Amino acid sequence: MRIGELSRKTGVPVPTIKYYVREGLLPPGELTSPNQANYDEAHERRLQLIRALLDVGGMKVAEIADVLKAIDDPARPLHKVLGAAADRLGTAGTEHDDTESAAAHAVVADLISRRGWQAHESNPAAADLSKAIAAMARLGHGAFVEVLDDYADAAEQVARADLAYVDRRVAVEGMVETVVIGTVLGEAVFSALRRLAHVDASAKLYGTEGPPERNAN
Incomplete structure (x- = not known):
């Protein structure tokens, strides 16, 4: 054409x-x-x-170029391709050097160790998690760490679902592309599902009369 x-x-x-x-x-x-x-x-x-x-993924052109290079590299293991995509989902911004940040780093390092995750605490996702936990602590919500393992349980289940979908693809090219789609677009899917579940859980917990508004967040 x-x-x-x-x-x-x-x-x-x-x-x-x-x-x-x-x-x-x-x-x-x-x-x-x-x-x-x-x-x-x-x-x-x-x-x-x-x-x-x-x-949908919110990536920049330069970031997409790096991910596509990983997809097109036949010598790049699938695990490395997934990492190339996942590393570009992180948040930007400078990390604080304060007590909350130090405590958050310790919490994340302990979480990774306790759960036996094959990821280093220097991973961009671990850094993002630390920044989020530290921000919560500064806002008076340090107790959020008490439900962190519940979130980790859900994350493990979603990760298994992601890779189970990838594993259905027989052709290597299809598998590589599916890894990227499952990582980047799957992030958007899970975020949207989580928001929908929040609407439902909030309505059931706090009670509403009649159907929820169409524009409920």
Whole structure:
């Protein structure tokens, strides 16, 4: 297909497609003349993946480029590809150097050790967890650590579901792409499900009369 048809099928403007090609996110089409190129279903699928990582995953173009390099590297183990995607889901910002931060780091290190997780406390996700726990402590909610293992139990169950889905894919290329989709887009799915569950649990716990409002958060 020509670039115009690729644009129509994916909803991605032609200038944006050309930009993705220049940045190495999308392989160039097969040249049929100096100014014409053909694109196929692989280009369409890659474009859909890029848009999903941008629009749903909230990733930046440079971050997506790094993840796609991991996907396209046949020598990269699946575990490393998952790490490349997961590491780019972290929050930005400077970490505080205070008592709450030190205590939070200790809590996270203990959690990882107690649960036998094969992850180091220097992992970006561990750093994000520490920052969140420290922020809660500064707001007077240090007791949140008492339910941390409940959250960890749920996280383990979700992680097993993620990888069970990945394992269904037979082709290596499909498995690698599915790892990224399950990690980045699965994060968005779980976050949305958690918000829906909050609405339901809150209604049941605190009581409501009649059906919940459509715009309930």
